[in-house]
Amino acid sequence: MSAILEIRGLRAGYGRRTVLEDISFTLPAGEWFALLGPNGCGKSTLLDCVVGRLAPSGGEIAIDGFSLGKDAYEAKRRLGYACAPDVLPALLTGRQCLEVHAAAKQLGGIGPDLLALAEELRFTPYLDSFVDTLSLGTRQKLSVLLALVGDPLLIVLDEAFNGLDPASALILKRHLRAHIERRGGVLLLATHSLDIVEHYADSAAVLIDGNLKQAWPKPELQRLRAGQSDFEAALAAAIGKF
Amino acid sequence: MALLLAGALGASFWAAGSVIAPGLTALRRHGLLCLGLAAVATAVLVARRRSLERARFLRSWLAAVPVRSSAARWEALLIETFPASAALILIASLALIAALAFARRADIVAVWANLSGGVVLGVIISYLAPPPKPVDLPPGSRYVPHRNVRQAAPVHPSLAALGQWPIRQLFAWAQPKAVARAIIPILVMMPLGTTADTAMIVIALFASTGALLLACSAGLSVSRLAMRWLAPLPVRSRAVIRAFLLPSCAFILGAGAMTALLLIAFNASFRSSIMVGASSALIGCLLFGAALSWNARARGAR
Numbered sequence: 311m312s313a314i315l316e317i318r319g320l321r322a323g324y325g326r327r328t329v330l331e332d333i334s335f336t337l338p339a340g341e342w343f344a345l346l347g348p349n350g351c352g353k354s355t356l357l358d359c360v361v362g363r364l365a366p367s368g369g370e371i372a373i374d375g376f377s378l379g380k381d382a383y384e385a386k387r388r389l390g391y392a393c394a395p396d397v398l399p400a401l402l403t404g405r406q407c408l409e410v411h412a413a414a415k416q417l418g419g420i421g422p423d424l425l426a427l428a429e430e431l432r433f434t435p436y437l438d439s440f441v442d443t444l445s446l447g448t449r450q451k452l453s454v455l456l457a458l459v460g461d462p463l464l465i466v467l468d469e470a471f472n473g474l475d476p477a478s479a480l481i482l483k484r485h486l487r488a489h490i491e492r493r494g495g496v497l498l499l500a501t502h503s504l505d506i507v508e509h510y511a512d513s514a515a516v517l518i519d520g521n522l523k524q525a526w527p528k529p530e531l532q533r534l535r536a537g538q539s540d541f542e543a544a545l546a547a548a549i550g551k552f
Numbered sequence: 553m554a555l556l557l558a559g560a561l562g563a564s565f566w567a568a569g570s571v572i573a574p575g576l577t578a579l580r581r582h583g584l585l586c587l588g589l590a591a592v593a594t595a596v597l598v599a600r601r602r603s604l605e606r607a608r609f610l611r612s613w614l615a616a617v618p619v620r621s622s623a624a625r626w627e628a629l630l631i632e633t634f635p636a637s638a639a640l641i642l643i644a645s646l647a648l649i650a651a652l653a654f655a656r657r658a659d660i661v662a663v664w665a666n667l668s669g670g671v672v673l674g675v676i677i678s679y680l681a682p683p684p685k686p687v688d689l690p691p692g693s694r695y696v697p698h699r700n701v702r703q704a705a706p707v708h709p710s711l712a713a714l715g716q717w718p719i720r721q722l723f724a725w726a727q728p729k730a731v732a733r734a735i736i737p738i739l740v741m742m743p744l745g746t747t748a749d750t751a752m753i754v755i756a757l758f759a760s761t762g763a764l765l766l767a768c769s770a771g772l773s774v775s776r777l778a779m780r781w782l783a784p785l786p787v788r789s790r791a792v793i794r795a796f797l798l799p800s801c802a803f804i805l806g807a808g809a810m811t812a813l814l815l816i817a818f819n820a821s822f823r824s825s826i827m828v829g830a831s832s833a834l835i836g837c838l839l840f841g842a843a844l845s846w847n848a849r850a851r852g853a854r
Contacts, residue, residue, distance in 0.1 A: 386785060386786035409709055410711055413710050
């Protein structure tokens with residue numbers, strides 16, 4: 311199976327402070343990957359590198375074979391990123407945010423799937439409201455909808471279910487699962503929610519002090535699920551080891 | 553650094569003594585007016601700060617910390633009267649430097665006493681007067697003109713919204729209350745006998761130059777935010793710059809042209825009015841363009 315996201319020897323930090331050291335992993339098509347780890351371990355920094363918001367100090371990131379450093383345009387065409395709600399432009403409306411994203415990805419319009427998801431998430435009534443008047447959960451919905459514009463191969467989400475009501479979170483999780491299976495894409499999600507790892511993720515890894523300390527590939531995660539094992543205990547044991 | 557600044561100020565006071573002396577005499581002659589103005593300004597400033605700080609404290613992470621009520625009262629007093637304390641120190645420092653560099657010490661002492669007395673009086677008034685209404689800042693978009701779109705209208709991919717963003721930011725900053733407050737000193741400064749026509753032109757001039765300045769600052773602020781938002785998107789920097797620049801520059805040029813026209817109506821010479829309008833618009837557009845290019849380059853470097 312072809313790799314959608316390939317990270318080799320990634321190093322990154324802020325100024326003199328190194329946050330990520332020699333991170334390497336590959337995500338094949340159709341995989342939901344959950345990135346776990348304690349607060350401040352570098353999860354968001356890793357995602358910032360993957361989406362091109364932070365220049366790594368070393369290593370290589372490739373999306374669907376296109377290097378983010380050398381061919382950023384082609385790599386980003388295959389990427390959808392749900393930014394933090396506070397990064398959304400406060401003085402544009404939801405509709406205008408969608409218009410800008412669609413234009414940036416050179417689309418002819420927004421797909422009916424996405425509009426149907428907006429309707430399901432009950433976002434449609436807020437399409438023409440300014441972002442600064444939306445609640446945190448509604449902004450989070452907009453952020454995820456923007457990430458899905460253009461049917462991207464790689465979807466990157468950072469704690470994207472925070473602030474969402476349980477019904478919307480469930481709709482979104484099911485939609486994302488269906489999306490990566492239909493599209494043959496990859497979902498990279500940084501999260502603290504073990505429920506997602508237990509029920510939706512295909513593989514997971516724990517990041518501690520800037521290093522991927524333990525990974526649970528697809529067969530191992532399936533084995534944990536089949537044996538009704540407690541993933542929480544497995545994760546706590548992994549964190550406790552380091 | 554402070555000593556260097558004091559030295560520079562002292563030297564400039566000493567060098568410009570002949571210009572400052574009549575000003576000092578005038579300030580001393582209108583001592584009561586200076587005292588009154590300082591008192592009103594301080595009272596308004598401290599009362600507003602008190603209201604803002606109290607609203608902020610209710611949401612502060614320290615709100616639940618047990619503090620003795622006497623200590624809390626003193627701390628609140630220090631925080632709320634900080635601008636007045638800073639003004640007192642500034643006035644005293646300027647007076648001291650002027651007294652060292654200048655011979656007219658009696659005038660300096662009188663002006664210092666009037667201004668400082670006004671500030672102290674203002675603080676007292678602000679605490680005696682009833683507290684202002686609690687401040688509840690509305691979202692910036694409340695003041696942004698916006699065309700309603702049909703609910704069922706399709707989403708048309710376009711970067712045009714980026715061009716509206718700086719202008720919307722301008723409207724969000726120029727809230728009616730802020731504009732009204734800014735106009736008051738302009739009206740107060742107009743000499744007696746000013747005709748209504750002149751007053752209208754002065755206010756319009758204030759509006760056009762204010763719009764020009766705000767448009768430039770909004771452009772600078774928004775371009776940074778936009779590049780952060782757009783960083784993960786496959787959009788060419790050239791396209792983003794074009795989408796931003798055209799409407800904002802048209803707005804800035806319009807404000808510059810309006811300034812020039814108002815200056816002509818204010819009996820300034822045609823040549824100098826055009827010069828002022830054109831140069832301010834040009835500087836505004838260049839500043840905005842440079843900020844956009846800088847931020848776009850930083851985005852491209854990632």
